Amino acid sequence: MHLNPTSTLSYWLTNAPFQQPTKEPLPDKADIVIIGAGLTGMSTAYWLQQLRPELKVVVVEARGISSGATGRNGGIITPGLNDDFDAIVNSYGVDAAQNLVEFDYRNVDALAEFLKHHSDNDKGFFDPEITWTKGTIIAWSTAQEAEDSYPGAVALANKIEDIRVLSPEELQKIPGLESFKHGGIHIRTTAIAWAAKIVFCLARYLQNKIHIATHTRVLSVEGNKVITSRGTIQAGRVAYCTNAWSGRLLEKLSPYIVPVRNQVVSARAVEGRPRLEHVLSANRGYQYMSFRPNGDIIMGGMRDIVPSKQEYEDDDSTMNLTVSQGLRKFMREIVHVPSVDKEWVGVMGFSRDRLPIVGNLKPVLGDKEGSNQYIAAGFTGHGMPRTFLCGRALAQMLADKPLDDWFPPEFLVEHESRKSWWSDKSKL
Numbered sequence: 001m002h003l004n005p006t007s008t009l010s011y012w013l014t015n016a017p018f019q020q021p022t023k024e025p026l027p028d029k030a031d032i033v034i035i036g037a038g039l040t041g042m043s044t045a046y047w048l049q050q051l052r053p054e055l056k057v058v059v060v061e062a063r064g065i066s067s068g069a070t071g072r073n074g075g076i077i078t079p080g081l082n083d084d085f086d087a088i089v090n091s092y093g094v095d096a097a098q099n100l101v102e103f104d105y106r107n108v109d110a111l112a113e114f115l116k117h118h119s120d121n122d123k124g125f126f127d128p129e130i131t132w133t134k135g136t137i138i139a140w141s142t143a144q145e146a147e148d149s150y151p152g153a154v155a156l157a158n159k160i161e162d163i164r165v166l167s168p169e170e171l172q173k174i175p176g177l178e179s180f181k182h183g184g185i186h187i188r189t190t191a192i193a194w195a196a197k198i199v200f201c202l203a204r205y206l207q208n209k210i211h212i213a214t215h216t217r218v219l220s221v222e223g224n225k226v227i228t229s230r231g232t233i234q235a236g237r238v239a240y241c242t243n244a245w246s247g248r249l250l251e252k253l254s255p256y257i258v259p260v261r262n263q264v265v266s267a268r269a270v271e272g273r274p275r276l277e278h279v280l281s282a283n284r285g286y287q288y289m290s291f292r293p294n295g296d297i298i299m300g301g302m303r304d305i306v307p308s309k310q311e312y313e314d315d316d317s318t319m320n321l322t323v324s325q326g327l328r329k330f331m332r333e334i335v336h337v338p339s340v341d342k343e344w345v346g347v348m349g350f351s352r353d354r355l356p357i358v359g360n361l362k363p364v365l366g367d368k369e370g371s372n373q374y375i376a377a378g379f380t381g382h383g384m385p386r387t388f389l390c391g392r393a394l395a396q397m398l399a400d401k402p403l404d405d406w407f408p409p410e411f412l413v414e415h416e417s418r419k420s421w422w423s424d425k426s427k428l
Contacts, residue, residue, distance in 0.1 A: 002013075006280070007236065008069065008202070008232050008316060008317060008319065008343070008344040009073045009342070009343045009344060010071050010173050010196075010264075010341045010342075010344040010346070010386070011021055011264070011266045011296075011344060012066075012071050012072065012073075012194055012195065012196040012197075012342075013066070013067065013071045013072075013073070014126055014197060016064070016066075016071075016196060016200070017065075017200055017203075017321065018064055018065035018066070018200060018203050018212075018214060018258060018269070019063075019064030019067070019088055019214070020039075020064070020214065020215075021063070021214055021215035022212065022213045022214045022215065022216065023069050023210070023315070024061075024120070024213075024268075025053065025231075025234065026058075026209055026211075026213055026216060026228065026230045027058055027233060028231065028232065028233060028235075028387075029054070029056070029233065029234045029235075030056045030058040030233055030235050030236070031055040031056045031235075031237070032048065032055055032056075032057045032058070032059060032060050032234045032235065032237045032238075032239060032398050033057075033226045033237075033238050033239070033242050034057065034058070034059045034060070034241055034382065035060055035218050035221075035226070035233040035238065035239065035249070036059075036061060036068070036240070036242045036243070037059050037060075037061035037064075037065045037066065037067075037082070037199070037203070037212060037239060038065075038066055038067075038068045038069060038070040038071070038199060038203050038241065038242035038243070038387075039066070039070040039198060039199050039202075039383065039384075039387045039391075040243065040376050040377070040379075040383070040387045040391050041059055041061075041130065041239075041241030041391075042059065042066075042202040042203060042206065042240040042391075043067070043138070043202065043387055043388045043389075043391025043392065044198050044239055044241060044348055044376065044391040044394045044395050044398070045057055045059050045202070045206050045210055045391075045395075046114075046202050046205065046206060046291070046334075046390055046391065047224040047392040047394075047395035047396070048210075048395045048398060048399060049205075049206065049210070049265060049304060051395055051396075051399040051401055051426070052399040052401075053129075053209070053301075054114045054169060055209075056211075057211070058167070058210065058211045058212075058213060058233060058235075059206075059210060059212045059213065060213045060216040060226070060228055061212070061213065061214050061216060061232075062214070062215070062216065062218070063212050063214070063215060065199055065200065065203050065310050065388075066195075066196040066199035066200065066212060067348070067378075068243065068244070068245075069224040069243055069244065069346050069347060069348055069349070070195050070198075070199055070348070070383070071194060071195070071196040071199070071346075071388075072262075072316065072344055072345065072346025072347075073195055073264070073300075073346055073383075073384070074264055074288055074290060075192050075193055075194060075195055075278050075290060075292070075298055075299050076134040076136070076190070076192055076193075076290055076302045076384065077108055077111075077189055077190065077191040077193055077384040077385060078189075078190045078279060078281075078384075079104030079105045079106075079107070079108050079162075079187070080101055080104055080156075080160070080163060080187050080385075080386060081097070081100060081101055081156065081356055082135075082355075082382040083335070084148075084149065084152035084153055085097060085101075085155045085156035085159070085311075086152035086316055087152065087154040088153055089155070091147050092354075092410055092417070094159075096408070096409075096410060097159075098159050098160075099233035099406070100355075100410065101156070101159070101160055102406070102410050103163070103386070103389065103406065103407070104135055104374040104385040104386060105189065105385075106389060107385050107386055107387075107389040108189065108191070109227070109368045110388055110392075111198070111388055112130065112191075113288065114201075114202075114388070115128060115130060115201060116386075117420055118201050118205050119197075119198075119201045120204075125197055125200050126197060126200055126201050126204055127194075127197060128193045128194045128195070128197040128198045128201065129192050129193060129197070129292075130189060130192075130193045131193070131195050131292075131293050132190070132191050133188075133190050133191065133192060133277060133279055133290070134185070134187070134188075134190075134276060134277045134278050135157065135186050135187050135188040135190045135277055135278050135279070136185075136187040136279040136280075136281060137166070137171065137174065137177060137184055137185070137186055137191040137278045137279070137280050137281070138182055138184045138185040138186075138187070138281045138282075138285075139171060139177060139180040139182075139183075139184040139282040140142070140180070140182040140282075140283070141182065141183045141282050141283040141284075141287075142170060142179065142182060142283075143182055143271070145284060146183055146184075149185075150165070150183075153165050153184075153185050153320075156185075160250075160328065161188050161189045162187060162189050163185060163186070163188070164185070165183070165184075165186075166183050166184050166185065166186050166308075168180075168181050168182055168183045169386050170183070171183055171184055171261060172277065172398065173220070174276075175248060175274035175275075175276070175277075176274045176275070176276040177221070177276070177278075177280065180332055182283065185360060187279075190278070190279050190291045190363065192279065192291075192293075193384075195384060196394050197230055199267050202352065208278050213228075213230065214231045215229075215230075216228045216229060217229040218249060220380050221238055221249060221370070221373070223321070223402050224236065224237075224372055225301045226238060226356060230247055230428070233243070235372075236372065237372045237373070237374065238372065238373045238374070239373075239374045239376070239394055239398060240348075240361075240373070240374070240375040240376075240377060240392075241375075241376055241377065241394075242348040242375075242377055243348070243349035243377045243378065243379060243380055243383070244257070244259035244260070244314055244348055244349035245258070245259065245314060245349075245404070246349060246375065247377070248314075248376045249258070250364070250365075250375070252365065253357075253364060253375075253377075253420075254351045254365050255355040256351060256354070256357070256378070256421055257349045257350070257351050257352075257357065257377055258311055258312055258348070258349070258350045258351075258352075259311075259313060259314035259347050259348070259350075260303070260309070260310055260311050260312075260313070260317070260347065260348045260350050260381070261303065261305060261310035261313040261314070261320070261321065261345055261346075262301065262302065262320060262347070262348055262381070263301075263302065263303070263310075263323045263324065263343060263344070263345050264298060264299065264300035264309065264343070264344055264345075264346065265298075265299050265324075265338040265340040265341075265342065265343045265385075266294065266297065266298050266340065266341050266342045266343075267297045267299070267331055267335075267337045267339065268296060268297070268339055268341060268407075269294060269295050269296070269297050269337065270336060270337055270338075271293065273310070273335075273336055275291055275295075276289070276290075276291050276389060277291070277313065282344075283301075283304070284304075285301070286298075286301045286302060286303065287300075287301040287302060287330060287380070288300050288301055288427045289335070296341075297331075297335060297337060299327060299331060300327075301327075302323050302327050303320075303323055304331065305322060305323065305326045306320060306323060308321050310323070310398045311350070313347070315345075315347075316327075316344075316345040316346060316347050316348050316413065317345070318345070319343060319344070319345060320403065324343060327340070327343070327352065327353045328340060335410050345400070346423060347380045348379070348380065348383075349377055349378050349379060349380070350378065350381070351377075351378030351380055352381075352421065353417065353418070354380045355378070355380070355408075355410055355411055356376065356377070356378050356379050356380075356386055356410070356411045357375060357376070357377055357378040357413055358375065358376045358393055358394055358411045358412060358413065358416075359374065359375065359394075359397060359411075359412045359413035359414060359419075360373070360374050360388050360397060360413060360414060361374060361375055362374040363413050363414050363418075363419070363422045364413065374394060374397055374398060375394075375413065376390045376391060376393070376394040389407070391428070392404070393407045393411070400420065
């Protein structure tokens with residue numbers, strides 16, 4: 001498994017808690033083993049506690065808690081589709097498309113409710129510093145992007161009151177966005193957050209209720225045996241919350257969840273320059289930026305300037321120099337910040353249809369091998385508005401509880417749109 005034990009040092013993980021190896025012996029049995037201690041894995045464990053607190057749950061993580069994508073992102077929580085609204089309508093229908101959007105808003109509300117009860121307000125490691133901004137601006141960077149995106153944007157705005165289309169003139173009136181001349185979308189509900197601290201809040205709540213094993217690399221899963229670098233656990237059920245690295249443990253999923261590297265920088269805003277009070281997403285999502293409450297700017301993306309777009313790359317220990325230069329050029333020329341302070345790499349998991357893959361793995365692995373194995377992965381760079389309640393759905397399945405009727409069926413492993421994936425033997 002290509003999960004390097006050393007990695008680029010994320011802005012969000014400097015001196016963070018829960019990064020040291022677990023000292024307690026690894027249990028040899030568990031009702032449920034969750035692989036991965038990011039936002040998905042820890043959310044699943046949290047919801048299991050609400051549903052079936054008597055179950056013996058073990059979470060295993062190859063590095064420290066939140067050391068994967070959640071601890072390496074841009075710290076942005078923007079509900080709404082990850083794709084063009086018309087394209088989603090064409091694939092699933094208008095009702096399903098609207099339900100997908102509403103799920104994101106429900107997830108943001110549920111996450112905010114959890115943090116109201118389980119986070120601090122002292123800017124320490126259990127204070128995610130959730131800050132509600134004036135919204136997200138999805139700025140169209142070229143005339144072609146505007147032409148391609150406008151019909152879907154209008155359709156989405158007509159369905160969702162929280163979203164509106166911006167003319168070029170409206171967009172250019174926003175301080176700091178004068179260089180974007182083609183209009184875009186305004187999503188009013190948007191928060192910025194220290195995402196790793198959300199996971200630390202979950203870990204603090206769970207630490208005396210379940211066993212959390214850090215620096216415990218899963219080598220393989222053989223039936224109900226989870227074989228790790230620190231021993232073997234006999235599990236009743238196994239849940240893969242491994243996102244970008246899912247294909248490393250589940251080879252049959254490797255064509256359907258692709259690792260994609262992404263680079264992010266932080267810098268101090270220049271005094272006297274206008275502070276962007278929105279989150280910015282531009283150039284079809286290949287550039288994104290936010291201003292943190294302390295004045296730091298977080299800027300990520302630019303992977304589109306290299307031929308591979310950093311797809312099929314899962315090593316977060318090295319930088320791509322061309323992408324680094326692109327990020328710095330954007331900061332100098334668009335944001336007018338002469339230098340950056342930190343740069344790090346995170347790895348996302350992109351699913352084939354760009355929707356999360358959640359559920360029992362029998363359709364993928366077969367009835368015998370997959371009957372007690374489950375997954376929630378493939379968040380395609382849009383995990384913050386989806387993982388908390390995807391964790392709830394996964395917990396419901398693991399606990400033999402019914403799914404909420406609002407959970408999108410399009411996310412399920414067995415959804416009709418995905419049946420051909422699992423029967424396509426040429427991909428295995």
